[in-house]
Amino acid sequence: xxxxxxxxxxxxxxxxxxxxxxxxxxxxxxxxxxxxxxxxxxxxxxxxxxxxxxxxxxxxxxxxxxxxxxxxxxxxxxxxxxxxxxxxxxxxxxxxxxxxxxxxxxxxxxxxxxxxxxxxxxxxxxxxxxxxxxxxxxxxxxxxxxxxxxxxxxxxxxxxxxxxxxxxxxxxxxxxxxxxxxxxxxxx
Numbered sequence: 001x002x003x004x005x006x007x008x009x010x011x012x013x014x015x016x017x018x019x020x021x022x023x024x025x026x027x028x029x030x031x032x033x034x035x036x037x038x039x040x041x042x043x044x045x046x047x048x049x050x051x052x053x054x055x056x057x058x059x060x061x062x063x064x065x066x067x068x069x070x071x072x073x074x075x076x077x078x079x080x081x082x083x084x085x086x087x088x089x090x091x092x093x094x095x096x097x098x099x100x101x102x103x104x105x106x107x108x109x110x111x112x113x114x115x116x117x118x119x120x121x122x123x124x125x126x127x128x129x130x131x132x133x134x135x136x137x138x139x140x141x142x143x144x145x146x147x148x149x150x151x152x153x154x155x156x157x158x159x160x161x162x163x164x165x166x167x168x169x170x171x172x173x174x175x176x177x178x179x180x181x182x183x184x185x186x187x188x
Contacts, residue, residue: 017040018063019041019062019064020064020066020082021044021046021066022065022070022075023070024047024071025067039121047070049073049075049077049078052078053078053081057081060082060085061089063089063091064082064091064092065092066079066094068095068102076102076106083109087110092111092128093114094119095115101154113127144188147186153178
């Protein structure tokens with residue numbers, strides 16, 4: 001096996017450098033596809049869950065980069081479809097709506113990493129090719145106390161299957177207060 005520092009890929013399948021990129025932002029999708037082709041991947045793209053699942057079932061990729069929220073559904077469905085056909089696939093989830101609960105779900109479904117947008121091609125390549133011995137660098141800007149609180153609320157909300165009343169009961173908080181928190185963007 002070659003190393004990341006040499007600019008080559010740790011292959012799930014011997015010599016297989018197929019990559020499926022799924023994102024509904026078409027300019028970003030085109031840029032990322034070009035960048036990954038220049039790094040040695042054979043790239044397929046999809047801009048919807050339906051198209052990505054069909055491509056994953058027809059020809060399961062060795063690598064995948066999947067946006068979490070797509071116009072027609074959830075990117076986690078794509079991760080599950082890839083994992084169903086190919087257990088050794090290395091999948092990275094991209095999202096503009098990062099929270100710990102969805103990151104945990106993504107990893108349980110088989111994703112190897114979870115990156116917040118905007119992620120550049122270098123970050124994505126590093127995540128796809130990172131081996132077990134290589135660790136990600138610690139964040140330069142750790143989460144604020146407000147962000148930690150928001151993440152905890154999101155985790156409980158996901159555990160309650162997005163039921164606001166049940167989440168409010170478990171957090172010992174008024175339902176309307178919880179609804180206001182959930183309607184806001186995540187704090188930095």
